[in-house]
Amino acid sequence: MPRGGRRLPQSCVDRLLGADLIVHAGDLTSLSVLRELQSYGEVVAVRGNVDDADLRAALPAVAVVGVVGARIGVLHDAGPAAGRLSRLRARFADVGAVVFGHSHQPFQERSPDGFQIFNPGSPTERRRAPAHTMGIACARPDGLRFELIVLE
Numbered sequence: 001m002p003r004g005g006r007r008l009p010q011s012c013v014d015r016l017l018g019a020d021l022i023v024h025a026g027d028l029t030s031l032s033v034l035r036e037l038q039s040y041g042e043v044v045a046v047r048g049n050v051d052d053a054d055l056r057a058a059l060p061a062v063a064v065v066g067v068v069g070a071r072i073g074v075l076h077d078a079g080p081a082a083g084r085l086s087r088l089r090a091r092f093a094d095v096g097a098v099v100f101g102h103s104h105q106p107f108q109e110r111s112p113d114g115f116q117i118f119n120p121g122s123p124t125e126r127r128r129a130p131a132h133t134m135g136i137a138c139a140r141p142d143g144l145r146f147e148l149i150v151l152e
Contacts, residue, residue, distance in 0.1 A: 009151045012123040012134050016040040021067060023137070025101030025119070026076030031055050048076040048101060064095060068139035073098040078117065085109050088117050097144050099135070106133050106148050118146045 008016075016022055022041050026048025028034050034055060037043045047059040063074040073092035078084055078100035088098045089111060097116040106121035106129060120135030132151045137144060 008123055011151050023074055023099055025074055025099050027101060028055060031058060044074060046074050046076055069141055070139040070144040071095040075100055077102040085111055085117055089115050105129050108146055123151050
């Protein structure tokens with residue numbers, strides 16, 4: 001989330017209001033932003049490297065959430081791109097997917113056994129990404145599916 005007067009795009013807020021759960025992979029910046037997200041629905045969040053001291057104290061570095069039989073790991077910095085899938089698979093052996101942030105670059109990869117890693121990018125700080133984005137995860141008994149949403 002940005003500092004200053006910028007806000008989440010309305011198309012992002014509309015999707016958050018319709019979500020069963022909001023998952024944030026860090027860099028909310030402050031408790032006020034966390035409270036804003038919580039006003040839209042239930043939130044699972046981890047701390048990021050630009051979060052202020054109060055927020056860092058309030059959030060864990062890593063979270064695991066269970067939804068509709070799926071378990072999703074959440075962390076901010078997934079480390080270097082080389083070997084990321086296997087490294088996260090080893091670190092989160094009991095989950096089907098890991099959501100991460102830090103780079104603000106949308107990314108998705110799946111291993112042959114179905115394990116997935118997903119970075120939804122950012123709806124506010126796209127950095128070098130071509131667009132502002134967010135992700136949607138659909139958890140069903142037959143598996144977990146991630147979709148990258150390009151925001152207008």
